Amino acid sequence: MKKIIVAATLLTACVAFANPYAKCVSCHGANGEKAALGKSKIIKDMTKAEFVSALKGYQDGSYGGAMKGLMKGQVTGLSDADIQAMADQIAK
Numbered sequence: 001m002k003k004i005i006v007a008a009t010l011l012t013a014c015v016a017f018a019n020p021y022a023k024c025v026s027c028h029g030a031n032g033e034k035a036a037l038g039k040s041k042i043i044k045d046m047t048k049a050e051f052v053s054a055l056k057g058y059q060d061g062s063y064g065g066a067m068k069g070l071m072k073g074q075v076t077g078l079s080d081a082d083i084q085a086m087a088d089q090i091a092k
Contacts, residue, residue, distance in 0.1 A: 020082040021089055023074065032090040039066055043090055051091035055083045 027036035032044035043051060055078065057063020058071040075083075 019089075020078055021086045024086075028090075037067065044092070046091050048087040048091040051087045052083055055086070 024032075028034050028040070028043055033042060035042055041054075046054070054063050055075050058068065058075045059078070061068070061072065064071055078086075
C-alpha cells in the first residue's frame with residue numbers, strides 16, 4: 001500500500017510540473033471559470049495578453065489587489081514559457 005501511495009504522489013508531482021496550470025485548478029477551476037476565493041477575475045474571460053500581463057505583474061509586484069501576496073508566491077517560479085503555455089490553455 002505504501003508503494004502505491006508513493007507512486008501516486010510522484011505521478012501527481014510529475015503532472016503538476018508538466019502542466020503549470022495544475023496548481024491553479026483548486027482556486028480558479030479546471031478551465032479558469034471560477035473567481036478564486038470569490039475575489040479574482042474569471043481568467044477564462046481574460047485575453048491572452050491580459051493574462052500574461054497579470055501573471056508577470058504578480059511576479060514583479062506591480063499587479064493585484066487583495067490577493068497580491070498570495071499570488072506572488074504562486075507565480076514566482078513560473079518561466080515566460082510556462083506563463084505563455086497557461087495563457088494558451090486558459091485565456092481567450
